Amino acid sequence: MKPTAYILSDNMISSLGFSTQEHITAFRKGQSGISTYNTLDSSFFVSKVNEQRKKEEWAKLNVQEEYTNLEQLFILSISKTLENTGINPQSKDTLFILSSTKGNIEALSQSNNANAFLGKMAKNVGKYFNLSYQPQVISTACISGTLACVFANRYIRSGRYKHVIVSGGDIISDFTLSGFNSFKALGTTSCKPFDKNRDGVNLGEGVGTILFSSKKRAQGNNIYIGGGASSNDANHISGPSRTGDGLFLTIKKAMEQAGLSSNDLGYISAHGTATPYNDEMEAKAFHLAQLQDVPLNSFKGYFGHTLGAAGILESIGGIQSLLHNELYPSPGFEEIGVSQTVPVIKEHKEKQMNHILKTASGFGGCNSSIIFSKE
Amino acid sequence: MEAFATKLKEQIITHLNLEDLTPEEVGLDDPLFGEGLGLDSIDALELIVFLEKEYGIKIENPEEGKQIFESVNTIAKFIQKNKNT
Amino acid sequence: MNHNLNITASCRIRDGKVYLNNKEVFNGESSEDFPAFIKSAYQNLGLKYGKFHKMDSLSKLGFIASEYIFSEMDVGSLDKENTAIVLANSSSSLDTDIRHHNSIKDASNFYPSPAVFVYTLPNIVMGEICIKNKIQGENAFFIFDEFNAQTLIEPIEILFEETETKACLGGWVEFLEGKYEAFLFFIEKESNKGKLAFNVPNMNQLYL
Incomplete structure (x- = not known):
């Protein structure tokens, strides 16, 4: 073990x-x-x-x-x-x-x-x-x-x-x-x-x-990493993939490692940079992974794109969602603007969850996904 | 006009580091993007910087660039039209 | 730890020379500077790849080293989704960072270039190698003070242990203000192509 x-x-x-x-x-x-x-x-x-x-x-x-x-x-x-x-x-x-x-x-x-x-x-x-x-x-x-x-x-x-x-x-x-x-x-x-x-x-x-x-918290309420992966689009050094296949590959690998299927995920902390192409690419990747019904937000509406901090700050945001069983709204979002629709969270609400996904993509065509799970 | 377009072609080849191409290989009406010379989104942005730096012409909306950057000739015409205004 | 991991190819570029599997395969010492040298290596490989000329120095260096490694391999037969790239250096993309900085420091001559800015990240070289070879596996770029076989081996071993990774292009690729060094290697699991074990002594031997 x-x-x-x-x-x-x-x-x-x-x-x-x-x-x-x-x-x-x-x-x-x-x-x-x-x-x-x-x-x-x-x-x-x-x-x-x-x-x-x-x-x-x-x-x-x-x-x-x-x-x-x-x-x-x-x-x-x-x-x-x-x-x-x-x-x-x-x-x-x-x-x-x-x-x-x-x-x-x-x-x-x-x-x-x-x-x-x-x-x-x-x-x-x-x-x-x-x-x-x-x-x-x-x-x-x-x-x-x-x-x-x-x-x-x-x-x-x-x-x-x-x-x-x-x-x-x-x-x-x-x-x-x-x-x-x-x-x-x-x-x-x-x-x-x-x-x-x-x-x-x-x-x-x-x-x-x-x-x-590797040691649990004595007070309980333990969250752990279920799985994670990275990939490259092998497509363009600055433009996001037009298909989302690179990001999808990391979601698939992370879910396999965690032993989960798409129904198990309660929420996605997306990369969501708010550029036209990134958000479009991400929505496509979520559809490829059959996660089109999983609520998501982007923490960039709260504190912008913090580059090297983004993946950690936005993971913590997601972990807090999971811990408190609540979904946080995605600031700046009013009407869906991606070709394959995804449920962006509009208001604070409660939701019982056991697993969540965090995604990220960047220049150089790189992608990464990580799953956090509740014990 | 043709002399200007030829000079412009050489400037673009240098500015965009298209070293595998000689000026003779690029026709003045050849499409620069897609199936033509295969320029990409970074080249398009770089052409905007090039026009500002070399000719003092600003393009605020990258969408405008699409028509302007069709070929060397369309860029040459755009420069001639905007240079003195 | 025995992973049955082998170094099946390596390439070192240093002082105007290219070594493939510890044998000198190209001597470009007569080139007057790095751009001339790396272009002569590009020509030596017989490449016709327009994107090469647009790359910054760090990317050109890593790209050429990878092309020498792949020149003796059947790249098409690789499991592209499970071929990883793990690179490291000490100065990140500082050489190109300085170029971008110089384009913005003077308000009267303020022309930041997107074609320069995109290279102000060290992992762009991995993107270039992935695009050329359609490699889609794990990607990671680490920063270490200097080449150290042990610190470089650890994250690569972990990929083989903890993921489905079947092969990995790893190495050190450093470029700053004209000084350069690349040492790339290809690691495969249970390969019968070579019996050179992926360990610190062998890595140090190849790096010398």
């Missing part, structure tokens, strides 16, 4: 707050943290972490050493996740995985760009926790966070590690805003995943952290 990867604790940091509980409160009200932000002679709709709040939270840690903005967010999120768990991150049976797409990319504006290396960022975060090893870094575009959870499951199942701390983060920068803008991929309003009038992504920033363990 292989070990199982249980969720011991988690933390979310975004425009909506610095704890998972603050996020749940916002989700129940359908309250979005997206607002306008001026830079590069333009105004963008983004989701920013509250700077004042971050300073206050950081001051509580009483740290003397210098850390970058993103490193501070990582340290805050990981510290909050480890609180009261009794897990010692320095022990040999614990692995740290960080996921990020651009890390400290703003360091390119400095004379010495050594901080722009993702490995340097991982080393700095590791140093705070006195790790004897360097945290592993996964940087696989927008599936980074989901993939980090998928690998956490594999590391625990294989018996190599007892505990895996997975933390994903990215921040808003002129680098990513100008790039997505050159792709004409940014939304001109608060994003509207799966809606008829959706016109693009809102970038977001934040950090999400999950502590996985």
Whole structure:
């Protein structure tokens, strides 16, 4: 019998707050943290972490050493996740995985760009926790966070590690805003995943952290990873697949690993970037997997596309849905705008569930799916 | 006009890194996308950057690009029409 | 742990030379820089693949290394949905990140290019290899400080243990400001093509 990867604790940091509980409160009200932000002679709709709040939270840690903005967010999120768990991150049976797409990319504006290396960022975060090893870094575009959870499951199942701390983060920068803008991929309003009038992504920033363990929570209410997979569309480096077959392949593999059929899934935390092509592709993949009747939402209506954090923040959102047996509305959604219809959640309601699915897709044609199950 | 279109063709080949093609292989009316030269969605966006950078012409809506970018000749005509306005 | 995993092919590109299965197969030392060298390797392979010229340096490097590996294999016979790609490097896509950064740092010369920006992610090279060969299996890109056989072997072994993966293209592909190195290898389960076990000493031997 292989070990199982249980969720011991988690933390979310975004425009909506610095704890998972603050996020749940916002989700129940359908309250979005997206607002306008001026830079590069333009105004963008983004989701920013509250700077004042971050300073206050950081001051509580009483740290003397210098850390970058993103490193501070990582340290805050990981510290909050480890609180009261009794897990010692320095022990040999614990692995740290960080996921990020651009890390400290703003360091390119400095004379010495050594901080722009993702490995340097991982080393700095590791140093705070006195790790004897360097945290592993996964940087696989927008599936980074989901993939980090998928690998956490594999590391625990294989018996190599007892505990895996997975933390994903990215921040808003002129680098990513100008790039997505050159792709004409940014939304001109608060994003509207799966809606008829959706016109693009809102970038977001934040950090999400999950502590996985082969040991269950003593207080019960255990959630574990049922299965997970990744794939490549083998079609185009930036355009989503026109068929959804790559994403479908990961859903199929994840469900097979979990031993589930389409009737077993209660809810999907979709990637839902609100670009015309992504949401269309995802809807097709859900139909291919016969999940066309499973309610879904996109957390990007709450805190935008947080890139390397997205897969983890949106997994935690899904895990909270499963834990509390409730569905959270998908902000920005009014009328279905994909050719193969899917039931997007409009209002907060209760639903008994045992299994949920989280999906992600990204540049480079990559896809990833993960299933969380209730014991 | 033809001299301008020929110069434009060379600029496009360089800008889009179409190194396997020589200017002679590209007809001024050949379709650039799909079955023609096989340009893709990134090339279309890159052509928008190219027009702005080289000729100071802005295309705000990528949908407009579809007609403009049909062939080297259609791009040449579009530039001639918009350059001095 | 005995997985019966074998290294059935490997390719190393370093200092203007290409080694396939530890034998030098192409010498492009006379090329004046990386773009000239990698283009000469492309020509040496006899490829006619227009997308190559649009790739950034990291993608060109990884793509060419993969083409040398696949040049001696029947790619068509692979189980495409269960062939994985796991790559790693230390500088991510920093070389292209710097190019994108340079295109936006000056407001009077602000021309971010979508064709550059799309390569500001290290996993795009895996996308390029997948597109060329129609590979659809597991994809993961890791960042490590330097090449280390042990840290690279672990996530690949896990794929064979925990998923239906039958083959995996793995390796190290690094490019920053003209300095480059690629070391790619192909791992197969219970293959009788080669008997070189997928382990740290063999990997270090091939990497030398």
